[in-house]
Amino acid sequence: xxxxxxxxxxxxxxxxxxxxxxxxxxxxxxxxxxxxxxxxxxxxxxxxxxxxxxxxxxxxxxxxxxxxxxxxxxxxxxxxxxxxxxxxxxxxxxxxxxxxxxxxxxxxxxxxxxxxxxxxxxxxxxxxxxxxxxxxxxxxxxxxxxxxxxxxxxxxxxxxxxxxxxxxxxxxxxxxxxxxxxxxxxxxxxxxxxxxxxxxxxxxxxxxxxxxxxxxxxxxxxxxxxxxxxxxxxxxxxxxxxxxxxxxxxxxxxxxxxxxxxxxxxxxxxxxxxxxxxxxxxxxxxxxxxxxxxxxxxxxxxxxxxxxxxxxxxxxxxxxxxxxxxxxxxxxxxxxxxxxxxxxxxxxxxxxxxxxxxxxxxxxxxxxxxxxxxxxxxxxxxxxxxxxxxxxxxxxxxxxxxxxxxxxxxxxxxxxxxxxxxxxxxxxxxxxxxxxxxxxxxxxxxxxxxxxxxxxxxxxxxxxxxxxxxxxxxxxxxxxxxxxxxxxxxxxxxxxxxxxxxxxxxxxxxxxxxxxxx
Amino acid sequence: xxxxxxxxxxxxxxxxxxxxxxxxxxxxxxxxxxxxxxxxxxxxxxxxxxxxxxxxxxxxxxxxxxxxxxxxxxxxxxxxxxxxxxxxxxxxxxxxxxxxxxxxxxxxxxxxxxxxxxxxxxxxxxxxxxxxxxxxxxxxxxxxxxxxxxxxxxxxxxxxxxxxxxxxxxxxxxxxxxxxxxxxxxxxxxxxxxxxxxxxxxxxxxxxxxxxxxxxxxxxxxxxxxxxxxxxxxxxxxxxxxxxxxxxxxxxxxxxxxxxxxxxxxxxxxxxxxxxxxxxxxxxxxxxxxxxxxxxxxxxxxxxxxxxxxxxxxxxxxxxxxxxxxxxxxxxxxxxxxxxxxxxxxxxxxxxxxxxxxxxxxxxxxxxxxxxxxxxxxxxxxxxxxxxxxxxxxxxxxxxxxxx
Ligand SMILES: [Zn+2]
Numbered sequence: 006x007x008x009x010x011x012x013x014x015x016x017x018x019x020x021x022x023x024x025x026x027x028x029x030x031x032x033x034x035x036x037x038x039x040x041x042x043x044x045x046x047x048x049x050x051x052x053x054x055x056x057x058x059x060x061x062x063x064x065x066x067x068x069x070x071x072x073x074x075x076x077x078x079x080x081x082x083x084x085x086x087x088x089x090x091x092x093x094x095x096x097x098x099x100x101x102x103x104x105x106x107x108x109x110x111x112x113x114x115x116x117x118x119x120x121x122x123x124x125x126x127x128x129x130x131x132x133x134x135x136x137x138x139x140x141x142x143x144x145x146x147x148x149x150x151x152x153x154x155x156x157x158x159x160x161x162x163x164x165x166x167x168x169x170x171x172x173x174x175x176x177x178x179x180x181x182x183x184x185x186x187x188x189x190x191x192x193x194x195x196x197x198x199x200x201x202x203x204x205x206x207x208x209x210x211x212x213x214x215x216x217x218x219x220x221x222x223x224x225x226x227x228x229x230x231x232x233x234x235x236x237x238x239x240x241x242x243x244x245x246x247x248x249x250x251x252x253x254x255x256x257x258x259x260x261x262x263x264x265x266x267x268x269x270x271x272x273x274x275x276x277x278x279x280x281x282x283x284x285x286x287x288x289x290x291x292x293x294x295x296x297x298x299x300x301x302x303x304x305x306x307x308x309x310x311x312x313x314x315x316x317x318x319x320x321x322x323x324x325x326x327x328x329x330x331x332x333x334x335x336x337x338x339x340x341x342x343x344x345x346x347x348x349x350x351x352x353x354x355x356x357x358x359x360x361x362x363x364x365x366x367x368x369x370x371x372x373x374x375x376x377x378x379x380x381x382x383x384x385x386x387x388x389x390x391x392x393x394x395x396x397x398x399x400x401x402x403x404x405x406x407x408x409x410x411x412x413x414x415x416x417x418x419x420x421x422x423x424x425x426x427x428x429x430x431x432x433x434x435x436x437x438x439x440x441x442x443x444x445x446x447x448x449x450x451x452x453x454x455x456x457x458x459x460x461x462x463x464x465x466x467x468x469x470x471x472x473x474x475x476x477x478x479x480x481x482x483x484x485x486x487x488x489x490x491x492x493x494x495x496x497x498x499x500x501x502x503x504x505x506x507x508x509x510x511x512x513x514x515x516x517x518x519x520x521x522x523x
Numbered sequence: 524x525x526x527x528x529x530x531x532x533x534x535x536x537x538x539x540x541x542x543x544x545x546x547x548x549x550x551x552x553x554x555x556x557x558x559x560x561x562x563x564x565x566x567x568x569x570x571x572x573x574x575x576x577x578x579x580x581x582x583x584x585x586x587x588x589x590x591x592x593x594x595x596x597x598x599x600x601x602x603x604x605x606x607x608x609x610x611x612x613x614x615x616x617x618x619x620x621x622x623x624x625x626x627x628x629x630x631x632x633x634x635x636x637x638x639x640x641x642x643x644x645x646x647x648x649x650x651x652x653x654x655x656x657x658x659x660x661x662x663x664x665x666x667x668x669x670x671x672x673x674x675x676x677x678x679x680x681x682x683x684x685x686x687x688x689x690x691x692x693x694x695x696x697x698x699x700x701x702x703x704x705x706x707x708x709x710x711x712x713x714x715x716x717x718x719x720x721x722x723x724x725x726x727x728x729x730x731x732x733x734x735x736x737x738x739x740x741x742x743x744x745x746x747x748x749x750x751x752x753x754x755x756x757x758x759x760x761x762x763x764x765x766x767x768x769x770x771x772x773x774x775x776x777x778x779x780x781x782x783x784x785x786x787x788x789x790x791x792x793x794x795x796x797x798x799x800x801x802x803x804x805x806x807x808x809x810x811x812x813x814x815x816x817x818x819x820x821x822x823x824x825x826x827x828x829x830x831x832x833x834x835x836x837x838x839x840x841x842x843x844x845x846x847x848x849x850x851x852x853x854x855x856x857x858x859x860x861x862x863x864x865x866x867x868x869x870x871x872x873x874x875x876x877x878x879x880x881x882x883x884x885x886x887x888x889x890x891x892x893x894x895x896x897x898x899x900x901x902x903x904x905x906x907x908x909x910x911x912x913x914x915x916x917x918x919x920x921x922x923x924x925x926x927x
Binding site: 009011012013014015016017018019020045048049052053054072073074075078079097098156157173174175209323324326327328331332335414440466469470473474475476478479480481482484485487488489491492493495496502503504505506509511513514515516517518520 | 525526529530531532533565568569572573588589591592593595617618619680681685716717718719720763764765771774775780781782783784785786787788789790791792793794796797798800806807808810814818819820821822823824826
């Protein structure tokens with residue numbers, strides 16, 4: 006990376022590092038409809054340097070478009086929205102390349118979609134076409150965001166087959182193996198004779214060693230580590246009692262406050278265990294089409310079978326200690342992590358041989374393995390859905406019990422169903438609903454979702470709010486939803502952090518929100 | 524304005540609501556934006572696209588290259604210019620009939636009267652100190668029956684928060700100071716004798732070596748200074764076999780850099796401006812009074828009302844009780860005050876109605892009171908009120924000491 010780039014992107018590199026940045030720079034996002042919200046989404050992706058963006062829009066710019074869009078001016082009236090916006094947005098960052106497609110959606114060739122890593126639909130497109138597009142992209146495994154804003158309300162759907170994230174940045178846990186030290190760690194621990202140390206040295210023994218010794222002597226006299234609440238309490242006191250002066254020995258204070266790390270069993274988290282049993286990596290399903298992520302999971306399975314644990318991440322938290330004690334301990338963890346990684350690579354190679362890939366690992370794959378070994382305890386996988394609604398979601402809305410925030414006045418899911426009805430209304434009537442359309446709006450809702458029009462008060466009020474404030478140009482909500490949607494796109498594009506799964510609803514009246522899985 | 528013409532079902536003042544009056548209020552209300560950085564750029568854009576016509580913006584900073592990944596009103600050619608001035612000009616050029624008055628200075632430089640002209644203040648700052656200053660200033664104005672709502676936003680990485688403060692009416696910024704994560708500090712003995720992390724080595728270079736070697740103040744924007752800091756930290760780390768000192772980490776530690784992206788600024792700025800819009804137009808109820816947003820793991824928001832503290836040094840009336848050990852000297856007590864999450868003062872001065880206990884400035888008073896630092900606290904103070912002030916904050920904290 007050039008100095009200019011590392012300066013320019015400094016504040017975001019601290020979130021996703023150069024690996025995330027290069028993923029972002031290789032990404033191509035497609036926006037359908039050059040709306041205000043859509044422009045805001047693109048702005049937030051172009052600034053951090055997304056590689057390419059394409060706007061698909063066949064409409065001409067009207068005064069209506071100018072109302073809330075910062076990237077269009079009076080001079081643009083009459084021009085094609087896709088081209089004018091593309092030009093205006095490109096100005097934000099020379100590292101991002103923009104493209105405009107001014108054909109109507111149904112004229113677009115199927116192969117065009119293959120260019121994109123992410124597709125975003127902003128506001129209205131024909132609900133029937135949306136259905137076709139959804140199915141098409143789902144089949145192609147291209148993530149699709151559907152972002153809608155009406156008045157003070159906004160919703161986001163993420164339609165995606167499967168999300169796999171290695172770097173989730175979620176785990177605050179350290180894998181220290183206090184209960185299962187490997188040989189070198191055990192030997193290091195044994196080399197400390199706490200009783201014979203002078204007071205200064207005694208106050209500089211890292212708490213990992215203190216806990217390891219305490220756990221061993223406790224286990225010897227109690228037939229195993231502390232398990233019950235009472236035993237855990239006693240163990241804590243046992244640790245504290247070994248301090249010579251608890252007020253001043255910071256290391257013993259830390260040992261006591263981290264005492265859970267001693268009796269916490271080192272094991273494979275259940276989430277990871279279930280991944281290792283996924284049918285995708287069974288002998289009959291594993292083949293040369295299997296994505297690299299799942300090859301790593303298969304290799305992880307063999308690794309755990311052979312060595313009993315996940316590869317050691319090798320990170321040691323800071324702890325009271327002198328420099329030497331700490332660095333020696335840290336090197337032990339790092340060496341073990343490096344060894345585990347080599348052993349893990351052997352397993353990956355074995356899996357590749359099984360599926361007939363004999364060309365060796367690329368540098369990029371090695372880098373990925375590196376990251377994988379550091380994060381294997383906190384990897385994240387969810388399978389998505391191509392559906393936008395379900396019977397139970399509708400029932401939840403009608404029963405008005407979707408969450409703690411809702412009451413007889415407010416109903417988050419009614420916002421979502423209201424916005425879908427809003428788009429159906431446009432298709433049926435060629436204009437957005439107004440206050441006078443309230444009764445028709447309710448009727449349309451019950452037709453589209455095949456249910457009785459007898460709605461709870463909270464849903465009626467929500468629908469009323471939608472028809473009263475039916476503008477999609479209220480800039481604050483466009484900007485807010487654009488911000489949220491772009492965060493989610495960034496997570497997909499960088500392959501880091503856990504994205505939405507899979508429906509999000511924002512209520513700008515109360516500034517509250519909720520999410521649902523369809 | 525499409526949004527204001529109709530009265531929605533959640534409008535709380537439906538009987539008095541007047542659409543024309545709301546439209547006029549938007550164009551006539553003078554609002555102040557504090558900060559023209561990541562949040563400020565967004566706030567200016569949002570206000571001017573939602574009907575606000577009279578805007579002031581104040582920022583003391585100039586544009587740096589590392590701003591360009593999110594501060595979309597600035598281009599490479601603007602580096603070095605005033606943020607407030609460039610931002611104001613840019614937004615004016617993109618919108619119609621909006622007047623934006625830039626102020627290229629510190630908020631502390633403006634007199635109290637300056638702030639009285641605004642109907643609402645929106646704050647998008649990354650400085651806790653400046654926020655405390657404007658908060659305290661507005662609570663002071665509330666004492667003169669001038670209530671100027673403060674809408675405050677802040678972000679860090681994928682997270683952020685927005686809140687609405689009606690000075691003296693609901694909880695103020697100072698009431699919830701303990702929500703602010705204090706800057707990470709390391710014990711001096713760790714830095715000086717037992718470093719373990721690269722950060723310890725950088726702090727050694729920054730806090731111990733720089734003042735020992737140089738007579739000038741360290742300037743994080745001076746490349747030569749930064750290079751010296753990096754090389755010195757690196758040499759220190761190597762001598763202790765510590766790995767991981769990089770230039771980026773060095774800058775991160777000495778400048779206390781907080782990660783930032785455009786997306787999060789957009790979310791929080793829009794939330795703040797949505798509240799400002801509702802405040803001025805009355806078209807829908809407002810946030811009551813705090814929303815936190817987190818995109819770290821899926822999407823999560825949490826909305827709640829903070830509690831107004833009766834012992835808040837800014838908006839409360841009660842004394843704040845601080846516990847002290849019997850054996851402490853004054854210096855140890857001052858350290859305690861500096862580090863308490865809900866006080867956080869860097870250079871406190873203390874006095875009682877009988878005497879000046881310790882004054883951090885001016886120098887003559889510091890010398891005169893310095894001898895008290897080593898004296899036993901319980902010999903200096905009984906149960907009388909202690910006033911604690913800090914030269915950087917317009918706050919006087921009233922404390923009662925309770926000995927353990
Ligand atoms: Zn207060």
